[in-house]
Amino acid sequence: MFLRLAHQHRQFVQDLVMNLQALAIVLERNGYPASCYTCGDQMNSASFMVSLGDNHLIRFLVSDYGITWTEMRDDRELMKLEGAEAINQLQELANLVKQSIQTSTRHKTLVKK
Numbered sequence: 001m002f003l004r005l006a007h008q009h010r011q012f013v014q015d016l017v018m019n020l021q022a023l024a025i026v027l028e029r030n031g032y033p034a035s036c037y038t039c040g041d042q043m044n045s046a047s048f049m050v051s052l053g054d055n056h057l058i059r060f061l062v063s064d065y066g067i068t069w070t071e072m073r074d075d076r077e078l079m080k081l082e083g084a085e086a087i088n089q090l091q092e093l094a095n096l097v098k099q100s101i102q103t104s105t106r107h108k109t110l111v112k113k
Contacts, residue, residue, distance in 0.1 A: 009064070010044065013064060014044065017036075017044075017045070017062060018043065020062065021036045023036070023048070023090075023093075023094060024050070026097060027050050030100065030101060032052065032053075033051040035050075044063065046062050046063075047060075048061075055073055055075070057072045058093065059072070060086065066083070067082060067086045068081070069085070069090060
């Protein structure tokens with residue numbers, strides 16, 4: 001049973017790392033400085049960062065040891081979350097990006113008409 005759980009956890013971390021990489025690409029394409037660094041090619045950890053402007057920085061770390069969301073403004077830590085709460089906050093960021101892209105696409109469509 002424990003070997004199965006360990007395997008599932010490794011798979012979960014790898015999936016999360018792949019999604020962080022994709023989110024960094026989407027953010028970059030939409031004008032937000034973002035990066036996602038991994039160690040090696042096994043994708044068992046990642047450091048994701050995005051600047052939302054006005055000295056507002058998000059850092060998301062994932063590894064076998066844990067998951068952390070840290071939000072900073074003017075080099076001061078505003079919020080630090082771990083585990084499921086960190087992932088929920090990451091989903092909120094992804095939702096905002098998706099909404100921004102949809103709004104931008106609608107605006108471009110209206111301008112063309």
